[in-house]
Amino acid sequence: MSAALIAQLVVIGFTFFMLLNSAAVLVLMERKVAAFIQQRLGPYRVGPWGTMQPLADIIKLMMKEELRPKSADAFLFYLAPILCATAAFAAFAVVPFGADTTFFGLLDEPVKLMAADVNVALLVIFAITSMGVYGIVLAGWASNSKYSLLGGLRSSAQMISYELSYGLSLAAVIMLAGSLSLREVVGAQAGYWHLFGVLPIPKWYVFLQPLGFFIFMTAGVAETNRAPFDFPEAEQELVAGYHTEYSSMTFALFFMAEYINMVTVSAVAVNLFLGGWHGPFLPEWLGWIWFLVKVFALLFFYIWMRWTLPRYRYDHLMEFGWKWLLPAATLNLLVTAGVVIWMGW
Amino acid sequence: MDALFFWIFAAVTVVASLLVVGQRNPMYSVLLLIVSFAALSGLYVLLNAPFMAVVQIIIYAGAIMVLFLFVVMLLNVRSEEDGAETRRPFDFGPGPRKFGAVLALVLAVQLIWALRRIAEAPFAPAAANAAEQTSVTAIGLRLFREYAFAFEATSVLILVAMVGAVILARRDPHAPTRKDQ
Numbered sequence: 001m002s003a004a005l006i007a008q009l010v011v012i013g014f015t016f017f018m019l020l021n022s023a024a025v026l027v028l029m030e031r032k033v034a035a036f037i038q039q040r041l042g043p044y045r046v047g048p049w050g051t052m053q054p055l056a057d058i059i060k061l062m063m064k065e066e067l068r069p070k071s072a073d074a075f076l077f078y079l080a081p082i083l084c085a086t087a088a089f090a091a092f093a094v095v096p097f098g099a100d101t102t103f104f105g106l107l108d109e110p111v112k113l114m115a116a117d118v119n120v121a122l123l124v125i126f127a128i129t130s131m132g133v134y135g136i137v138l139a140g141w142a143s144n145s146k147y148s149l150l151g152g153l154r155s156s157a158q159m160i161s162y163e164l165s166y167g168l169s170l171a172a173v174i175m176l177a178g179s180l181s182l183r184e185v186v187g188a189q190a191g192y193w194h195l196f197g198v199l200p201i202p203k204w205y206v207f208l209q210p211l212g213f214f215i216f217m218t219a220g221v222a223e224t225n226r227a228p229f230d231f232p233e234a235e236q237e238l239v240a241g242y243h244t245e246y247s248s249m250t251f252a253l254f255f256m257a258e259y260i261n262m263v264t265v266s267a268v269a270v271n272l273f274l275g276g277w278h279g280p281f282l283p284e285w286l287g288w289i290w291f292l293v294k295v296f297a298l299l300f301f302y303i304w305m306r307w308t309l310p311r312y313r314y315d316h317l318m319e320f321g322w323k324w325l326l327p328a329a330t331l332n333l334l335v336t337a338g339v340v341i342w343m344g345w
Numbered sequence: 346m347d348a349l350f351f352w353i354f355a356a357v358t359v360v361a362s363l364l365v366v367g368q369r370n371p372m373y374s375v376l377l378l379i380v381s382f383a384a385l386s387g388l389y390v391l392l393n394a395p396f397m398a399v400v401q402i403i404i405y406a407g408a409i410m411v412l413f414l415f416v417v418m419l420l421n422v423r424s425e426e427d428g429a430e431t432r433r434p435f436d437f438g439p440g441p442r443k444f445g446a447v448l449a450l451v452l453a454v455q456l457i458w459a460l461r462r463i464a465e466a467p468f469a470p471a472a473a474n475a476a477e478q479t480s481v482t483a484i485g486l487r488l489f490r491e492y493a494f495a496f497e498a499t500s501v502l503i504l505v506a507m508v509g510a511v512i513l514a515r516r517d518p519h520a521p522t523r524k525d526q
Binding site: 118149157159 | 372376379395396399400402403406407408411412414415418419481
């Protein structure tokens with residue numbers, strides 16, 4: 001095995017490991033942030049400042065009994081959480097999280113900090129995310145329970161509605177960058193504009209596409225079924241939605257998939273709109289620190305939103321998606337296309 | 346290596362497609378169709394057409410099949426029961442079946458004709474510029490220059506289908522409601 005291959009395998013393993021961990025860290029983060037927003041302390045008994053809480057949660061989940069409703073479709077019942085988790089992990093494979101690096105001169109050739117460099121990366125993410133819907137829909141159907149079925153139905157309707165705006169907001173960025181590869185989109189955001197000749201502004205697409213960023217984040221929240229769009233699991237109406245009948249590790253897989261999807265959406269948003277690993281003060285090879293900082297800022301925003309905004313009503317959600325977000329995304333795309341042609345970007 | 350993957354994907358596509366027709370539970374039919382589409386997308390990757398592969402997944406496996414699944418779940422279609430439709434072979438029954446039989450015959454003739462033509466044509470894949478021809482830029486340029494008319498005509502057709510669906514699904518505003526009666 002060549003050194004480059006080993007390095008690539010290390011990067012892939014590391015990505016997988018960090019994604020697994022991010023789910024655990026996010027659970028703790030969610031509970032802590034929620035607690036502080038509500039003037040509580042949150043978990044603080046297990047380990048210093050409650051930091052071992054995720055570990056305790058995992059042990060608890062593994063020790064629980066695995067239950068399956070008698071009338072459930074056994075094959076699909078177990079396939080659904082696997083699909084969900086697989087799609088969540090696979091979508092991150094094409095996301096770059098740092099500039100090419102030689103690991104402190106350890107390697108002759110720099111290695112890319114991403115699991116797989118695909119030249120249609122953005123579409124791959126889009127495709128794999130749309131596969132994740134099946135996990136949720138199947139969970140709802142296979143459980144053979146009213147609450148699960150309603151959760152699954154809502155989720156598929158919601159994802160179909162918001163995927164359109166999601167894709168259109170992506171298309172505007174693709175036109176600006178002239179590439180479908182996430183690495184090239186990030187590369188196009190290096191450097192600064194100088195406002196009035198002095199004030200440096202980073203060349204991030206969020207400044208060119210503020211509406212696009214808003215649409216992407218809104219649709220992203222809807223795609224990951226997070227509050228205020230968490231209808232598939234609206235606990236006051238549907239007990240727990242599509243995963244009502246799941247317990248133990250099958251439930252944990254859904255839970256994990258949701259948090260990993262959050263990480264993926266945030267990471268893609270950072271790469272598309274917030275300049276990826278580019279940032280001031282740090283040298284290029286430490287860019288992954290900027291990447292992490294930005295991703296965690298977005299994740300914090302996600303959690304913040306959950307504990308600030310109440311859930312929408314279902315018909316409002318549909319109306320917002322089709323009558324406001326989609327026209328806005330279309331307009332954004334048309335204006336961007338016009339400007340790109342006019343300026344000859 | 347490529348040949349091995351080709352046979353795997355091809356076998357999965359064909360077997361899954363056959364199983365789609367054989368299922369009694371519509372839910373499994375939909376899922377097997379997704380498997381078939383996914384394997385088809387693998388074939389596109391082998392043909393050096395990553396864009397087509399991903400679009401195949403997004404549009405067919407992602408968007409269209411979710412709608413299928415949605416309808417199956419919403420209508421809660423029951424699985425076909427055994428013995429409900431025992432017929433003797435070649436007993437096609439009324440209208441639709443005869444029509445279907447004619448269509449199947451036409452399709453079979455077309456397939457035989459197409460396959461024979463492939464056999465006659467010299468087998469020389471243009472592997473050298475395949476990657477270039479299937480790139481996103483190349484597809485875009487072709488679509489909006491050479492095939493612009495077909496592309497726009499298709500969009501009008503889809504629009505017509507959409508309007509038709511809306512009209513069919515719309516409730517007649519003048520129909521007497523329960524309150525009126």
